[in-house]
Amino acid sequence: MKRLVSYVITFALTASAITIGMTYADEQQNLNDINKKINQTKSELKNGKNKEKQLNSQIKQLESQINEAEKEISGIQGDINKTEKNISSVKANLQQVEQEMAQQNESLEKRLRAMYKNGDVGMIQILLGSDDITDFMTNMDMVQRIFDNDVDILKLMEEQHQKIELQKKQLETLQAQLLSEKQKEADKQSALQVSRGEVASLKAQVESDNDALEESLDELNAEADRLVAEIRKLQGNQAFVGGVFAWPSQSSTRVTSEFGYRMHPILKVNKLHTGMDIGAAAGTNVLAANDGTVIKAGWNNSYGNLVMIDHGGGIVTLYAHNSKLLVSTGDVVAKGQAIALVGSTGQSTGPHIHFEVRVNGEYQNPRNWL
Template identity: 40%
Template sequence: MVKGFKFNKFHILICLILILNSIVVYADGNDVNDLQQELNENKDKMEELNNDIKNNKKKANKVEKTIEQYDQKIESIDSQLRSYEAKINNLLDNIEITKAKLTQAKESINEKNDTLNSRLRVMYINGPIGYAEVLLGAEDLGDFLTRLDMVKSLVDHDVELLKYMNDQREKIETNKKELENKKIILASTKEKIEEKKNNLEVVTRQKEREMTRLKQNTKELERQYDKLYKEANALEDKIKRMESAGKYTGGRMAWPVPAYRKVTSPYGYRIHPVFKTKKFHTGIDLRAYYGTTIVAANGGVVKISGWLGGYGKVVLIDHGGGISTLYAHNSRLLVKEGQRVTRGQAISKAGSTGYSTASHLHFEVRDKGKYENPLPWITKQ
């Protein structure tokens, strides 16, 4: 122990303050890393949920189209059923008409049969006089020929009458059978069509239940996504507050697209190219054809390297002092989260991912989370 040194309460207090400060600094550093890791995990879950939501909506659209097709088929079948119903009703009417004709024909045949029987009865009453007796009773040749013509006429009439009676009966019976057969065929076809319709209605109800389930599932996924989105925003705000304690010393930044020097859409209000509504443009769009190299505007630490909603594939770099830059809509990312990059280092390749209509770079500068006009921060030199 050094002589003359007094280790009093003041010295103990100073030591405690130094120790606590070091612990706080260490803890803050760990808190930021932990929060960043939690944020990254949160965004990974959001991306998974987003993919699930897209798949669900895709399935729901497919099911909806299938239901529409089934509805169209059912409507077509209903039209066929109405047509068959009309044909069957028409056949039933024709069968009734044919039955009436058959009844009328039978009555006519019965009348003609009665006439024939009456004539036979007269012949029977007058005695058993046949055609031969009539001919033999002729007085002379002229009388014989007259009697022969009369007998021939009677025979022909009897034959024709019997033939007519049989033909009429057969035709009407045949027509009736044909109509009844057609009725059976139509009824059978109608029954098959009705069965097909019933099967389609069963499948349609199944698809409608599937559609309801998909919509409910999508709603639940969207609820989870919204919750994660709010949590992610809260984490980002907390990280920004913790990182804004320092001071930015990076000076003027480099142009992030060395190959091209054109601003295609400025900072501020504009008509959104995708949504076609007036929205605030939080950065600037720079010309960058597909695959063009994008570089870091200044040195710093990569905080985000991945998918970020409508931004598509993004890189977010923290430059210290609360200043950060964001590079959006990339086709490929060349850096990882937590990686330290230098001014002008290649960090990505330009593309059109997320809410974008063509390949370009959306570039943002943020001061403690607040959007800044990037142009005063960067130089084309």
């Protein structure tokens, strides 16, 4: 893009350098070409700016998605930390219980071994060593309770062990689930970052294209200004086409504001009204006041859609605020030809033709020419 644009500019500058000293019509043609390129570049720039805007909003969206994903990930990270703490405390608990179980088991085995060695005799001797029946019953009850107690301890240990194993399994499942969720979020975030990178590089490309277009537009505008100045110089060489000016409106002779100083209807300051306003219905024809060449047919913020016709001898007429232009820069027009349609574009309060006459750039009262 940049290369193409700079080629076009180089070509335009070279072409205009060659034309120095050439005819008025040639310069006019050059100006036409430059104006065409300006319009083309402007429309490209407009598309580029739109594209830039689109990419900006896309980047904004991706950034908010990334922020969201980062928040989710930090939440999940917190959950994982909590779960990891739970797991290690359960593990410590489990270890302690297992130690206790081992100790209990050892003492139980010791007792059982002792009882086995003594056999029934030992037990019977305990019982037979009883002094009386009450003592016997007490000893019997004691032996029974030794066994009952061991069984209870074993049962309790088994229950505790199962409970801890279950809890451990649950925690492991939870941890695996959190890890997979964390992986999913990380994948999502990296995908978003990739798209953000792609969009950003696209945006940088569009920005650099736009910069190149803006630069070329500046150069083209400067070249157009130079050509206009050249044409103004050459205007003096063209003879006035002659004859009397025609009334610029086909449908109305109503003058709503004369040439001269007046309070500006929009700016509210005392200002020279540089032309004459003819109130006419929107869409009716605006007519060329005399034969000539269109030196400008385009947009101006104050004049709106305007047409400027060069009649030779340094005499130029201007028709402003049109709704539509019917001619292009460089067109040769005849007196009374429709050149535009009445409108209210630019700084205007209603449909009218603002008609100006300039001689060597000086504003004239159009009344003196009509």
